[in-house]
Amino acid sequence: MTPPVRIAVLGAADFARRRMLPAFAAREDVVLAAIASRDPDKARALAGAHRCRALHGYAAALEDDDVEAVYVPLPAALHARWVRAALLAGKHVLAEKPLATTAGETAELLDLARSRGLALVENVLFPHHSQHARARELVASGAIGELRSFRAEFTVPRRAEDDIRYRADLGGGALSDTGVYPVRAALLALGDDLRVAGAVAVRDARLGVDTGGTALLHTPEGVSAQLAFGLDDAYRNTYAYAGTEGRLTVGRAFTPPADHAPVLRLERGGEVTEVRLAAEDQVARAVGAFAHAVRTGGMPDPDVLRQAVLLEDIAARAAVAAKPGPEENELKDFRHVE
Known part of the structure; x- marks a missing residue:
């Protein structure tokens, strides 16, 4: 044994x-x-x-x-x-x-x-839940026609100000906390050749961290991924695939309790079909996967680095978007003269 x-x-x-x-x-x-x-x-x-x-x-x-x-x-x-x-x-x-x-x-x-x-x-726990593999199988089978876009959102309400998520010196911020989830979900859904088209972030100047944001990614074929993340928003925890003939939504996508029985919502042709799945403990499955990697010499998941590259690119695009462009500077100068 x-x-x-x-x-x-x-x-x-x-x-x-x-x-x-x-x-x-x-x-x-x-x-x-x-x-x-x-x-x-x-x-x-x-x-x-x-x-x-x-x-x-x-x-x-x-x-x-x-x-x-x-x-x-x-x-x-x-x-x-x-x-x-x-x-x-x-x-x-x-x-x-x-x-x-x-x-x-x-x-x-x-x-x-x-x-x-x-x-x-x-x-990252959620990829260990089989509801995501089932969702990918449905999309691959043509359940929503030809895939056109993907949308993922993970936002949570504001916490106490002394929470480490709001500490810039400890690596806090929404992108590094809740942003990881929609980015990893997009990688799982659309593959490892995603590129960042643009991003914006909401920044708390007093705390020195971002408290939310959105990003637009795409595949070389033009399938888009719209991602939202936040630490100061109404609770959202979902993603959806949209195609030429329908839409597939996964609720409680990232943090389902162990006793939660997932229901995938398939909308097509004016009809809604619920695909019901068994409850799973994704935390236990993640721990088991780690133990297996230790005992079998498992190599690191390449998505870890791809995710890190995308997060860095999203942060850079959001920083650029936050800087005033030439026209904005001219407008500020005009107002100053006035």
């Missing part, structure tokens, strides 16, 4: 406590070996609740011979540093998204993992 992967968690992030630690505990192919925190009291409290060892400081987990892999749920700006350190220490890594804050660093980390024969997985 294959032994379970012994994993340590770096930090005591809320998402780790709510979703990942219960998933680790529920599976037989992983064992939670330790909780490492800069705060020894937090480490002891969380480790006691999960019957594992408490370690003081993140480096302690990397130096521990009983730990095979680490889970990194730290703020985005700290991901690259600790992912790199873990790989250099010979540990497999499951890291929260985004893997790094730049495409260059992402490529470097993926290369390092390959060179050392270690599993490196970005913890």
